[in-house]
Amino acid sequence: MDEQAKKEQQELVKEVAGIVAPSVADEVVKRLSENRSARKAIFGGASEKEVANSELIEKKMKVADFIKALYNKDFASVKAMSEGTTGDGGFLVPTYFASEVIRLAYVYGVARANSRVVPMTGQILKYPTASTVTGYRIGEGFTITASKPTITQTTLTAKKLAVLVPMSVELVQDANVDVVDLLTRLSAEALAKIEDNWAFNGLAGGEGIIQNSSVPSVIMTSGNTTYDKVTLDNLLDMISNLDESAITNAKFYMSLSVFNSIRKIQTNTGYPIVQLPGQGMPATLWNIPVVFTRALPHATDQSQAGKAFIVLADLNFMLFGDRRQYTVDISRDATVIDTDGETSLNLFAQDMVALRVIERVDIEIAEAARAFVMLKTAAS
Numbered sequence: 001m002d003e004q005a006k007k008e009q010q011e012l013v014k015e016v017a018g019i020v021a022p023s024v025a026d027e028v029v030k031r032l033s034e035n036r037s038a039r040k041a042i043f044g045g046a047s048e049k050e051v052a053n054s055e056l057i058e059k060k061m062k063v064a065d066f067i068k069a070l071y072n073k074d075f076a077s078v079k080a081m082s083e084g085t086t087g088d089g090g091f092l093v094p095t096y097f098a099s100e101v102i103r104l105a106y107v108y109g110v111a112r113a114n115s116r117v118v119p120m121t122g123q124i125l126k127y128p129t130a131s132t133v134t135g136y137r138i139g140e141g142f143t144i145t146a147s148k149p150t151i152t153q154t155t156l157t158a159k160k161l162a163v164l165v166p167m168s169v170e171l172v173q174d175a176n177v178d179v180v181d182l183l184t185r186l187s188a189e190a191l192a193k194i195e196d197n198w199a200f201n202g203l204a205g206g207e208g209i210i211q212n213s214s215v216p217s218v219i220m221t222s223g224n225t226t227y228d229k230v231t232l233d234n235l236l237d238m239i240s241n242l243d244e245s246a247i248t249n250a251k252f253y254m255s256l257s258v259f260n261s262i263r264k265i266q267t268n269t270g271y272p273i274v275q276l277p278g279q280g281m282p283a284t285l286w287n288i289p290v291v292f293t294r295a296l297p298h299a300t301d302q303s304q305a306g307k308a309f310i311v312l313a314d315l316n317f318m319l320f321g322d323r324r325q326y327t328v329d330i331s332r333d334a335t336v337i338d339t340d341g342e343t344s345l346n347l348f349a350q351d352m353v354a355l356r357v358i359e360r361v362d363i364e365i366a367e368a369a370r371a372f373v374m375l376k377t378a379a380s
Contacts, residue, residue: 200293318365329356
């Protein structure tokens with residue numbers, strides 16, 4: 001190669017480098033910037049917030065990888081990422097998923113948020129409850145009269161609650177942190193709804209506040225067969241039926257639509273008795289807080305005669321046994337009922353999967369006659 005050719009080649013190399021190098025440099029800087037928090041978490045210099053965010057993403061990705069491995073039937077990977085196995089052999093999801101479902105369930109669920117949550121380490125737990133002891137005033141040298149509480153036991157037996165979340169195949173195959181967020185929220189909402197229905201209405205005979213035969217009832221006067229006929233005197237009668245030891249932490253539980261019916265009650269001068277339009281929440285009735293729940297009847301219900309629709313209770317006397325274990329499984333070819341409660345979804349035909357989440361809990365009522373009372377409309 002002559003000198004002229006070498007010179008031209010060197011100039012060409014410089015020219016190419018001038019074009020390519022900035023582009024490569026820009027791409028490198030971009031990628032380093034995207035992974036800045038992760039690099040700092042490894043090499044130091046990251047803020048506490050950046051480190052926490054990096055760890056949170058890592059936990060979510062572990063759940064996402066767990067779901068993808070479960071879908072692909074890669075049980076070796078599932079077992080490696082699982083937190084153990086339950087008594088019936090199902091794999092427990094990574095701890096992050098369980099703790100996040102529990103956290104969100106407190107947000108969406110009334111029963112879990114207000115009752116006495118009892119951690120269960122086994123399938124069955126006997127939980128002691130006791131009546132109060134008696135105190136006396138005595139003179140000097142007098143013998144103190146002994147008293148002892150009456151100890152009773154409430155048996156908690158963990159039972160399965162399950163939800164099905166139909167999802168597209170693509171969502172599961174490409175599961176990421178956003179899919180994990182969606183799944184935990186949907187699971188928590190659905191489980192909290194079942195828990196509330198169990199606590200207030202019962203899922204089987206004798207369960208829940210309304211089906212418990214020991215819970216006293218206040219019945220509205222004859223002819224008042226609909227929820228909108230409720231009066232403040234009815235609510236006062238409910239308070240009178242509650243034991244004084246339960247009044248301090250008692251709350252009224254009802255649907256928002258029923259509470260709106262109470263809001264319409266006015267004085268002779270036309271002012272609302274309960275709450276002026278400009279007053280904020282939370283609301284109270286006779287200075288007792290009101291909590292809204294979707295589990296109790298709504299003002300639009302077709303049949304309202306002879307039904308309980310408002311509960312006054314201290315839910316500290318409701319025991320919520322929770323094993324805090326969640327198992328997840330995936331079906332590719334089942335037929336499930338959609339969220340409307342009627343439409344059948346053939347997963348195979350519609351290229352979908354159903355992700356099943358199971359928890360183990362129990363809900364039992366202690367001191368039913370003292371700490372609970374319900375309001376019923378007249379039968380006729």
